[in-house]
Amino acid sequence: MICVIALAPLLAAAQKKDKNAVKAAATITVEDLKKHLYIIASKEMEGRETPSAGLDKAADYIEAHFKALGLTPGNNGSFRQFYPLYKDSMLSSSFKLNGNAIELNKDYQPQTSNYAASMRFSEVVFAGYGISDPEKRDDYKDLKVAGKLVLIMDGTPADYKPTQTGFASPASSFGKMNAALSKGASAVLIVYSNFPRRSLNANSGWSMNGYKATQTPFSFTISTEVAGKILGVDGKSLADKIKNGEIASKAYPAEIDLEFSKQSKMAKASNVIGVLEGTDLKDEYVFITAHYDHLGKRDTVIYYGADDDGSGTTGVLEIAEAFIKAKEAGKGPRRSIVFMAVSGEEKGLWGSGYYGNNPIFPLDKTTVDLNIDMIGRSDASRKVGDSTNYVYVVGDDKISSDLKVISEGMNKQYVKMELDYKFNDPKDPNRIYFRSDHYNFAAKGVPIIFYYDGMLGADYHKPTDTPEKIQYELFAKRAKLVFFTAWEMANRNEMLKRDIKLEIPKRGM
Ligand SMILES: [Zn+2]
Incomplete structure (x- = not known):
């Protein structure tokens, strides 16, 4: 008896859910995700090519949402970080x-x-x-x-x-x-x-x-x-x-x-950056990123990019809202959280590359980048496990040995999805670790985790990647996993340690 009583508080502490986190995560809903995604992947945004009027419209929408939530502008009073583009004729x-x-x-x-x-x-x-x-x-x-x-x-x-x-x-x-x-x-x-x-x-x-x-x-x-x-x-x-x-x-x-x-000719495109200021650790940063650009239109055919990466962008909007709700309830994060929607990904990771070379917040105080690129659908070629309850996780064994412990811990405690590491295999020919925006953080030494659904089938980079094909329940669950992981990383005592050297393989010529 005594033993049991003595042990009980310890066990409870290890498994106790943070009620504030659960409450905030509940604001990530299928309805909200749908509402945003149907706008971001709409005709009006014309496939969001970098640079284009459609891309600017999407940026305006994201900025308006950040403003309405009460985030602070991320770039010296502006929600935009512009970078120049050049074209010769x-x-x-x-x-x-x-x-x-x-x-x-x-x-x-x-x-x-x-x-x-x-x-x-x-x-x-x-x-x-x-x-x-x-x-x-x-x-x-x-x-x-x-x-x-x-x-x-x-x-x-x-x-x-x-x-x-x-x-x-x-x-x-x-x-x-x-x-x-x-x-x-x-x-x-x-x-x-x-x-x-x-x-x-x-x-x-x-x-x-x-x-x-x-x-x-x-x-x-x-x-x-x-x-x-x-x-x-x-x-x-x-x-x-x-x-x-x-x-x-x-x-x-x-x-x-x-x-x-x-x-x-010269044009400009932008990253859209909103910040939720932390409390006692506000000079350290958790980044949550996704690219809001896609392929644009060819002739009159629009490439909607609902999953790629309307889903990640919408996820960032909803995760921002969840953190704001927690703050309003008096439980704001200890570290500052930077929500950044980047552009130019489809052209060669332009926006995140520009940010990496022109960081607004010190990279050595950036504890992590959680990057989301395609989390709204399921991979038809995945023959194992539950197709309605998984996400591919990439990079959690690199740069910091804290990543995996937290990622798996939060998943076990709150979300209980199958974390699939298939694309994390260094021998995987898709080389996903090097192919989306998180890489521009990793290359600068910032620990990253990348979330991905593996949708490389018929609709990938096709005009048929549309919002009605999204599996919204699965989408919401994945966005919640990113939220809980960010929550822990924003609130724990220490920044993630950087104890693993990133091996960058030589490019095959
Ligand atoms: Zn993408």
């Missing part, structure tokens, strides 16, 4: 050989990544295949090309195997441009045998790289016909002659006019 180009205009698409094309310039050269230096592979071959041997126009042949000679394959190979067009750059060439002509070509797409996509540390040489592709005229051989036999080493690497006289002009 070619306006015109021309190529003249000894005073004669060469026809665009029929015999030459400019690289649309060129800077705007006009250059005139009196000679061209032929440098074979333009390969510079330190261990095997240097087509620039004995040539001086600094400040010069270089002519090189596409492809590789038969007797040469590059030391490296793929994008970074010395024989790839990227490798060849790098070689020309390091030798100091001002401009490069690359000979291709696939002319005439279809006309160029004059517009580049939007990019974050408006400023470059290094400009690659001004460059044009040309036909064997034009190259033959420069080198004084018949264009039809040019490729064979080069292959057989019958054309000397040296300077050839020719008057060449190169011109390229373009228009550069």
Whole structure:
């Protein structure tokens, strides 16, 4: 008897639910999730491409919700953290050989990544295949090309195997441009045998790289016909002659006019950031993130992105509300909670990448990022367990050994879902750990957990990812798991310890 009485309080303490957390979590409802998601994944938002008017509308909606809840603006009085985007459109180009205009698409094309310039050269230096592979071959041997126009042949000679394959190979067009750059060439002509070509797409996509540390040489592709005229051989036999080493690497006289002009546009996209200030530990931060952008529309077809990642975004809105309700009841979190909806994820993790490089709150005081990308549906290919009661959890064994203990503890205590670690296997070909916004926190040393439903089936990145296909009960349950986990991380005495070194695998080339 005595023993039992003595033990009882201990057991109770270990298993006692926090009533305030339970009460707050109950405000995460199917009705609310539906209400927000049907708006975020609506026609009016036009698929939320970065950048676009639809994306801005979604940002306005998220900001209005944060404001209405009573969150504080996260960026010096503003709910937005804007970042610039750049896009180039070619306006015109021309190529003249000894005073004669060469026809665009029929015999030459400019690289649309060129800077705007006009250059005139009196000679061209032929440098074979333009390969510079330190261990095997240097087509620039004995040539001086600094400040010069270089002519090189596409492809590789038969007797040469590059030391490296793929994008970074010395024989790839990227490798060849790098070689020309390091030798100091001002401009490069690359000979291709696939002319005439279809006309160029004059517009580049939007990019974050408006400023470059290094400009690659001004460059044009040309036909064997034009190259033959420069080198004084018949264009039809040019490729064979080069292959057989019958054309000397040296300077050839020719008057060449190169011109390229373009228009550069700038746009802005934003992360939407709302903060709930903590109490005694308010200078430490728990981040809850999801991306609110998606693929936009192609012609008139809208990619709604209800699950990807309307679900995560809506989850963030509802988790914010739950924490606000707790605060109103006098049980606000000890640490500050930062709710951040990021953009540009589908383009290459732009918004979170920008935040990681321009953090508003110190990253070493950011105890965790809980990132949600797709939590509203179930994975049809998952053949084990209960398809209405699971979530894939990624990253809880990395950076901090506290993550797993808390994640599993909170799940056991409050939600009781199957936590599936399939996508956490380092050998999983999907490489999920490196593929959503949490990675931009992890790369800076911040512990992360990523929540995901594994919906990679028929509707993934299709116009059919729509709100009526969401399993709202399951969605609500997963959002609650994130809430309880955040609750514990915001209220425990210590920040999560960072005791595991993140191994970043080398990119397969
Ligand atoms: Zn996504």
